[in-house]
Amino acid sequence: MTKTGSQPVYKRVLLKLSGEALMGDAEYGIQPEVISRFANEISELNAQGVELGIVIGGGNIFRGAGLAASGMDRVSGDHMGMLATVMNALALQDALEQNGTFCRVMSAIRIHEVCEDYLRRRAIRHLEKGRVVIFAAGTGNPFFTTDTAASLRAVEVGAELMLKATQVDGVYNDDPRKNPDAVRYNELSYDEVINNRLAVMDTTAVVMCQEQNIPLRVFDVHESGNLTKIIYGEDVGTLVK
Numbered sequence: 210m211t212k213t214g215s216q217p218v219y220k221r222v223l224l225k226l227s228g229e230a231l232m233g234d235a236e237y238g239i240q241p242e243v244i245s246r247f248a249n250e251i252s253e254l255n256a257q258g259v260e261l262g263i264v265i266g267g268g269n270i271f272r273g274a275g276l277a278a279s280g281m282d283r284v285s286g287d288h289m290g291m292l293a294t295v296m297n298a299l300a301l302q303d304a305l306e307q308n309g310t311f312c313r314v315m316s317a318i319r320i321h322e323v324c325e326d327y328l329r330r331r332a333i334r335h336l337e338k339g340r341v342v343i344f345a346a347g348t349g350n351p352f353f354t355t356d357t358a359a360s361l362r363a364v365e366v367g368a369e370l371m372l373k374a375t376q377v378d379g380v381y382n383d384d385p386r387k388n389p390d391a392v393r394y395n396e397l398s399y400d401e402v403i404n405n406r407l408a409v410m411d412t413t414a415v416v417m418c419q420e421q422n423i424p425l426r427v428f429d430v431h432e433s434g435n436l437t438k439i440i441y442g443e444d445v446g447t448l449v450k
């Protein structure tokens with residue numbers, strides 16, 4: 210990690226934002242003040258020339274596995290989950306545009322009237338032109354997660370760093386919400402995460418980051434300013450590399 214400075218350390222970054230992050234303290238859906246806080250930080254970084262791609266989850270609305278557990282066909286459930294990510298993406302796009310930030314939602318499933326199709330070259334062009342790109346609908350395939358979509362898009366667009374926004378301030382050896390003695394790791398290797406089954410991202414996503422050598426930083430999304438600190442080189446949360 211380069212030293213903390215007055216310039217961004219990273220030029221192009223992929224941020225994975227879970228649907229859960231958008232709920233704030235609600236049980237479901239999107240809290241407008243939460244999404245606008247995220248949008249403000251993203252807009253500021255965008256104005257400073259940082260190229261940001263964002264993969265957004267859908268767990269605040271629907272998850273395919275949960276729907277399947279209540280009796281629905283898994284593939285239909287996953288289609289609903291992917292559509293939920295599109296709704297979140299549109300909400301974030303709106304919040305960014307209210308700040309005057311240029312933004313494009315690109316979906317892995319075709320919904321022409323609502324947003325653009327995901328096309329790698331076009332996504333890179335948008336980033337180069339200073340637009341925030343929100344990648345919606347995960348990978349476009351059932352049985353995958355938006356974590357895997359995030360590592361896939363990070364590799365495809367050539368991101369230097371993948372940021373996983375979570376509800377806690379890094380990776381612990383146990384669930385810190387249940388175990389007060391849980392210890393937070395400052396740095397981990399990909400193998401440590403995979404072999405110890407640490408709750409970072411799903412294994413497919415971690416393996417892809419490992420194979421493609423993309424460092425991954427896990428941080429608390431609810432602490433304002435964290436995203437900026439990381440991009441300016443501060444050692445926030447847990448680094449997996």
Ligand code: UDP
Pocket residue numbers: 226227228229265266267268269271272273274286287288289290291292293294346347348349350351352353354355356358
């Ligand atoms: N999903 C999918 N394929 C993908 C990505 C997502 O089928 O490539 C579906 C899946 O049902 C998942 C839901 O979309 O449960 C929402 O995504 P995820 O659970 O990753 O959202 P998050 O937990 O980040 O909010």
